[in-house]
Amino acid sequence: MRNPIGWAALTLFSLVFFLFIYAPLLVIIGYSFNSNPVNMMIWEHFTFDWYRGLLGLGSRAADANNRAAYIESTDQMLRALRTSLTVAVVTTTISTLIGTATAIALARYRFAAKGFYNGFLMLPMMMPDIVLGIGLLIFFVTIGMNLSMLTIIIGHCTFLISYVFIIVQARIAGLDPALEEASADLGASEWVTLHKVLLPQLAPGILGGALLAFVISMDDLVITYFVAGTDNTTLPVFIFGMVRRGVKPEINAIATMMIAASIVIAALGLWLRARKTE
Amino acid sequence: MAIRRQTLVLATLLTPVTLFLGVFFLLPLLIIALFSFLTPGLYGGVEWAFYHWNYGRIFGWADDIIEVYEPIYLQILARSLGFAALTVLLCLLLCYPVAFWVSRLPNRWRMLFLFLITLPFFSSLIVRLYAWLLILKPSGILNTVLIGVGAISEPLEILYTPAAVVLGMVYVMVPFMFLPLYSAVDNLDRALIEASMDLGATRLQTFLKVVLPQTLPGILGGAVIVFIPSVGNFIVPDVLGGAKGLMIGNLVEQQFLSARNWPFGSALSMIVMAVVLAVLLGSTAAAKRKGGQNA
Structure with missing residues (x-):
């Protein structure tokens, strides 16, 4: 860089930018350890109470009423977490299967409607989620399908198939088709070539797509908010409800645990990518 | 035989996606279109009779006995477009210099900052928004700090204003702008910049004539990716916005979950869909024209 002052200004601006992105998360983490229950902005002293309360270890020597409230919200939160995980696992499986099949079909076969499919598969990612959400809600109610975990799973799959498709397609584009041709020339059937030659090479892409979908x-x-119905709540919808009802110190603890989980998942993704390129 | 075999495999691979998206994506969109022309029932349901007043309420033809035209709906639509455009602009102004900075860093640092910018993708949207609730509240950290250092004496009322909504949207959308911009900036041909400077162009001229045109596809891509989810957003205005920060997404949500007027809600979301399709078609056309020029 020819201009050291310009570079310094750019560096300062960029560091402020990253502070802007990370400071809010640090605020949550900090306040999740603040014992002040009335005004969490005023630091009282360090505590694990909110975590204990959430994990059902309620140690706050408060009245029985208070305890009951903690236990109820703990139960609800754990149930929401279980729903989220179940939905995510099933959704990931379905959308990975369908998305991968679609990517293979579009990359390895020639047919008339190919251009249409390529464009059409972009739409679920581009459609605002509120439009898709209410469309599915009207659809399920009109055909008389009860809102349940199944409707959440269907809702997620409608747009996650496209995400998996994009990732796997990018991977196929980098493969050498000669290997598959060799397999076919040597007498392997379509299925055997798919199974023994193409899929193993695609594995990192499929794994990446599945991780993203999850x-x-x-x-x-x-x-989820539109198609979950009343009995099923996922973790984000549960937190949204808590945020709407008013800020409670427990949210800080849940949020911190979610941030920690997301860092673990991101690191896992990075590690997978590093292994792939080795 | 081999050909038929191939057709069979292709059909097996394509049937699931065709059925799934046909039934659970295309049909729901068509049903929204259908519902937007149906009569709202008295107690929340619909009557299967043609009714164009859902659009009349919004666009201005209304028979006062049946439905009342309220300019507020168009105002909220205009506000949503304005907020989304402002979000795009602010994201762009924030990301453009940072993308340059990151692309010029030594390899190891570049990887670290690219990781830091992708990390928010993995963390929960609602958690990140909630953080701003903590920061902007009258008794929040921003006001506590500003009062503490004596900059202000009364808490600033930022929460539940349009400013809070735009701030929240910029915060959640900024990574989506960064990545396409970064890849455009990273692919810049630096020899062209040097040539421009050597030939006597000023920094501003070089930026306008060399850098900007080359990074335009990235700018356009980022703008579309940020604009579309912003227009229909209802979570950010719900958490951070008050009555003045209400957006069209909130109207749609109200019609479905509290007012129970599904046909009217459908008409409103048809407008969101129309805006999105217009933006997509417009940007595709723009990208094509740009490509045509280069060729």
């Missing part, structure tokens, strides 16, 4: 499914709020 993360997005765990975090989806809007579509």
Whole structure:
């Protein structure tokens, strides 16, 4: 860089930018350890109470009423977490299967509607989630389908198939088709070539797509909000409800645990990518 | 035989996606279109009779006995477009210099900052928004600090204003702008910049004539990716916005979950869909024209 002052200004601006991105998360983490229950902005002293309360270890020597409230919200939170995980696992499986099949079909076969499919598969990612959410809600109600975990799973799959498709397609584009041709020339059937030659090479892409689908499914709020019905709540919808009802110190602890989980998942993704390139 | 075999495999691979998206993506969108022309029932349901007043309420033809035209709906639509455009602009102004900075860093540091910018993708949207609730509250950290250092004496009322909504949207959308911009900036041909400077162009001229045109596809891509989810957003205004920060997404949500007027809600979301399609078609056309020029 020819201009050291310009570079210094740019560096300062960029560091402020990263502070802007990370400071809010640090605020949550900090306050999740603050014992002041009335005004969490005023630091009282360090505590694990909110975590204990959430994990059902309620140590606050408060009245029985207070204890009951903690236990109820703990139960609800754990149930929401279980729903989120179940939905994410099933959704990831379905959308990975369908998305991968679609990517293979579009990359390895020639047919008339190919251009249409390529464009069409972009739409679920581009459609605002509120439109998709209410469309699914009207659809399920009109055909008389009860809102349940199944409707959440269907809702997530409608857009996650496209995400998996994109990732796997990018991977296929980098492969050498000669290997598959060799397999076919040597007498392997279509299925055997797919299974023994193409899929093993695609594995990192499929894994990457599945990881992305899992993360997005765990975090989806809007579509779930519309198609979950009253009995099923996922973690993001549960937190959204808590945020709407008013700020409670327990949210800081949940949020901190979620931030920690997301860092673990991101690091896992990075590690997978590093292994892939080795 | 081999050909038929191939067709069979292709059909097996494509049937699931065709059925799934046909039934659970295309049909729901068509049903929204259908519902937007149906009559709202008295107690929340619908009557299967043609009714164009859902759009009349929004765009201005209304028979006062049936539905009342309220300019507020168009105002909220305009506000949503304005907020989304402002979000795009602010994201761009924030990300452009930072993308340059990151692309010029030594390899190891570049990897670290690229990781830091992708990390928010993995963390929960609602958690990140909630953080701003903590910061902007009248008794929040921003006001506590500003009062503490004596900069202000009364808490600033930022929460539940349009400013809070735009701030929240910029915060959640900024990584989506960064990545396409970064890849455009990273692919810049630096020889062209040096040539421009050597030939006597000023920094501003070099930026306008060399850097900007080359990074335009990245700018356009980032703008579309940020604009579309911003227009229909209802979570950010719900958490951070008050009555003045209400967006069209909130209207849609109200019609479905509290007012129970599904046809009217459908008409409103048809407008969101129309805006999105217009932006997509417009940007595709723009990208094509740009590509045509280069060729």
